[in-house]
Amino acid sequence: MMRQTTVGGNTLLTLITISSGSCYLLFGYDQGVLGGLVSQPSFLNAIGNPNSTYLGTIVALYNIGCLVGCLISAVYGDRLGRKRSIIWGCLIMVVGAVIQASTYGAGQLIAGRLISGVGNGMNTSTIPVYVSETAQSNRRGRAIAIQLSVVIFGTVIAYWLDYGTIKNLTGEIIWRFPIAFQIVFALITLFSMPFLPDTPRWLYAHGRQAEALDVLSRLMSCPVDDPQVLRIEEEMKEALNIEKETTSFKWMEIIHDKSDLKNTRRLVLCFMIQLMQQFTGINVIAFYGKSTCVTIVLESNLGYSRSSSSFIAGFIQIAFWFGTFPPMIMVDKYGRRPVLLWGSVALTTTMVIFTIGLAINTTASNQLALAMLFCYEISFGMSWDSLPWLIAPEITPLHLRHVGAAVGPFSEWLWTFVIAQITPVAIANSGWKFYILFCIMNALCFPFVYFFIPETKGKSLEEIDYIFASAEAKERLHRQFGVATLTPNTNSEQASKVDDIEHVEMGGS
Structure with a gap:
């Protein structure tokens, strides 16, 4: 077994960010790489020149x-x-x-897509948990926001690598090289992850308390017997004691959740927030709406060639990536709810104007639609891109965190598949009217966040249990934060935390 690194503090956090970031770079790259290659003759010849419906299904089977x-x-x-x-x-x-990368038939490509999807599903279910459980509470939002920015950067790399190979290479290397290149990102994670520790919360929950405290002290750059480490140990211990009493999962609790910690409600929220993210229309805009606008505005109205239009579309993708930078500061400074709420307003506004622009279908209105495309992708990057991935592991209790973190991506991939299947037919039959669906869903995101998503900014993962806890469990947690773990140096800090938590209920501000 490989020896783990003994570094701590910012160095350890940086190594965790690089290793998990490379894995998320792979996530973004793998999502985008095939989209730019499916029209290449050498690629289509290798897989038997399937019709567009079959080809779309092959691509979508990844989900x-x-x-x-x-x-x-x-x-x-x-x-x-x-x-x-x-x-x-x-x-x-x-x-x-x-x-x-070695494909010589549609069946082989399908097998490769399905296998890659399995690995990506495991990674997208685990990386947010790994990052959340190793980040300090006041930096957890930034840590996840960085990871999701890396995902979008991966799609940027995929787009421009596809563009470069198509422009400068010939033969099958045009598509075999970009597909194979994703292995580089996987190898970075594979070579670095064995040297990194597992999360202190997982270690503690599995009876490896001494190792958990050692990792925790290294992450916090303080001794094992430091009051901060001891306080978090008490929080983990108390949270596990309460969670052990509420481990049952009953489907009827989806309607009426009677568990002390509202476990089922939390899992439903994990599913719903990713559903709402997908029905903002991001995948439709990213793959279909973008090509529609590029074709109408850049080629038909402004006279650009297909090559130049593709070049400009690449900069739209870069604009999307730049939009992911502000959340690295915003989500820990202003909170999760405000960012999601203003993002819902911005997405609704830009989607409505985008739809109107396509409906009017004049040179000026199409240019307006293209401008809204930029604004939409930047707004999405600044809000709904990263936060659903952060909230799922935050709101689930430790013994169900791996389930909640899997339920969220499960919803993501399920609705991505559904939308990918219905969009071509819907656009062909309804045109711009199809986007009305996403105008409505973006508008519904605001009340969904306002009434159902709690604020988790600055709370430890154990403290978040308090938000969902029943009166009896809440009293136990109140005794923990108010009495049990207080030391002479932390009374005022803990009292402040109790006050904060008591004011953060479902739908609270």
Whole structure:
């Protein structure tokens, strides 16, 4: 077994960010790489020149593999641990990439897509948990925002690498090289992750308390007997004691959740927030709306060539990536709810104007639609891009965190698949009217966040249990934060935390 690194503090956090970030770079790259290659003759010849419907299904089957990976994480993720789950996910993605890059038939490509999807499903279910459980509460939002910015950067790399190979290379290397290149990102994670520790919360929950406290002290750059470390140990211990009493999962609790910690309600929220994210229309805009606007505005109205239009579309993708930078500061400074709420307003406004622009269909209105496309993607990057991935592992209790973190991506991949299947037919038959659906769904995001999503800014993962707890469990947690773990140096800090928590209820500001 490889020896773990003994570094701590910012150095350890940086290594965790690089290793998990490379895995998320792989996530973004793998999502985008095939989209720019499916029209290449050498690629189509290699897989038997399927019709557009069959080709679309081949591409979309990746999402089915991701669903399977999420289910594997939900069932086995806690047994494997955060670190081993990521390692297995990357190994599976390497196998899938090799199969895809060596494709000589549609069946082989489908197998490779499904296998890669399984690995990606495992990774997307685990990385947010790994990052959340190793980040300090006041930096947790930034840590996840960085990871999701890396995802979008991965799609940027995929787009421009596809563009470069198509422009400058000939033959099958045009598509085999970009598909194989994803292995580089997987190898970075595979070579670095074994040297990193598993999360202190997973270690503590599995009876490895001494190792958990050692990792915690290294992450916090303080001795094992420091009051901060001891306080978090008490929080973990008390949270586990309460969670052990509420481990049952009953489907009827989806309607009326009677559990002390509202476990089912939390899992439903994990599913719903990713559903709402997908029905903002981001995948439709990213893959179909963008091509529609580029074709109408840049080619037909402004006279650009297909090559120049594709070049400009690449800069739209870069604008999307730049939009992911502000959340690195905003989500920990202003909170999760305000960012999601203003993002809902911005997405609704830009989607409505975008739809109107397509409906009017004049040179001026199409230019307006293209401008709204930029604004929409930047607004999404600043709000709904990263926060659903952050909230799912935050709001689930420790013993169900691997399930909640899998339920969220499961919803993501399920609705991505559904939208990918219905969009071509819907646009062909309804045109601009199809986007009215996303105007409505963006508008509904605001009340959804306002009434159902709690604020978790600055709270430890154990303190968040208090938001969902029943009166009896809340009293136990109140005694913990108010009395049990107080030291002479932390009374005022803990009292402040109790006041904060008591004012953060469902739908509270």
